Amino acid sequence: MxxxxxxxxxxxxxxxxxxxxxxxxxxxxxxxxxxxxxxxxxxxxxxxxxxxxxxxxxxxxxxxxxxxxxxxxxxxxxxxxxxxxxxxxxxxxxxxxxxxxxxxxxxxxxxxxxxxxxxxxxxxxxxxxxxxxxxxxxxxxxxxxxxxxxxxxxxxxxxxxxxxxxxxxxxVLATARRIGRTEREQARRIREGETLRRQTAFDDYLARRDADPSYTFRRHLRRVGGAIEE
Structure with a gap:
């Protein structure tokens, strides 16, 4: 284990x-x-x-x-x-x-x-x-x-x-590995100059949230394939 x-x-x-x-x-x-x-x-x-x-x-x-x-x-x-x-x-x-x-x-x-x-x-x-x-x-x-x-x-x-x-x-361990791989890739891209806001299409998230207040960032991350909150 x-x-x-x-x-x-x-x-x-x-x-x-x-x-x-x-x-x-x-x-x-x-x-x-x-x-x-x-x-x-x-x-x-x-x-x-x-x-x-x-x-x-x-x-x-x-x-x-x-x-x-x-x-x-x-x-x-x-x-x-x-x-x-x-x-x-x-x-x-x-x-x-x-x-x-x-x-x-x-x-x-x-x-x-x-x-x-x-x-x-x-x-x-x-x-x-x-x-x-x-x-x-x-x-x-x-x-x-x-x-x-x-x-x-x-x-x-x-x-x-x-x-x-x-x-x-x-x-749980299989899911944790998938999340870990995604986070490591996101960290690599931040270090190379691609901000997390850009990676997660944050401006698009804000626009969607304005149109639909029930649209959460977690829901958005699942749609774009990011991993930061869960």
Whole structure:
């Protein structure tokens, strides 16, 4: 999956979801890779955190090579729920990376380990609580407004993290590649002096919009074959 995502980006995948009329499920803004430039793509391995690392160890026992651990810590900012030992164990289990709805710690060690970890920041204290475990602890993980399961694929890069239903991934990636090719060609032409306004026949768009206020720029782009908004 990471190889299939190699020449793409989360913005392209997001645009492809919009183009295909599929749910756009992005992690809430602010998530970043611990090491800039790291990328992830793989089947979701959900785990809800309740204050103890045991739920991660149990999840690793179910992991397939290339899975991405999706950690639901409720977006808490009062504790770090992932550190170096959990990440080392994830690597030993064949997990391709972690995305955390919460915070991490042991940053220098995580950088040295090198396994991609995405979180909402760093914080020294670990958990001091132990909450009651839910029956869905290893079946689904909440991530902001989204519910993620093994039926989803996770994509992540410097722009953020997306969750896409596995049944739609092939379609989404194919559309993302088409959009990417169009955008690269448009960028090349801008650099060579052909403005985006000219490429997209923007004056024609303005005239059509004046005649028909319901005529949108997205509709116009689809008519002329451009790609900038989706």
């Amino acid at each position: 990471l190889e299939a995502f190699a020449d793409l980006s989360t913005p392209l995948v997001a645009d492809a979801c919009v183009r295909g009329g599929l749910p756009l499920r992005a992690a809430p803004p602010g998530i970043d890779p611990v090491v800039p430039g790291r990328r992830i793509a793989g089947r979701a391995l959900p785990a809800r955190h309740y204050g103890s690392v045991d739920v991660f160890l149990e999840a690793f026992g179910r992991a397939g090579r290339g899975d991405v651990l999706v950690v639901d810590n409720g977006g808490r900012s009062d504790e770090a729920c992932v550190g170096d030992l959990a990440v080392l164990e994830a690597e030993a289990a064949g997990v391709a990376g972690l995305v955390v709805w919460g915070l991490h710690r042991d940053t220098p060690e995580l950088v040295e380990i090198g396994l991609p970890v995405f979180s909402y920041g760093r914080y020294p204290p670990g958990p001091v609580r132990l909450d009651e475990r839910e029956p869905e602890a290893l079946a689904t993980a909440r991530f902001g407004p989204h519910l993620v399961s093994a039926a989803d694929v996770v994509f992540g890069d410097d722009d953020g993290v997306l969750f896409v239903a596995a049944e739609h991934v092939e379609e």
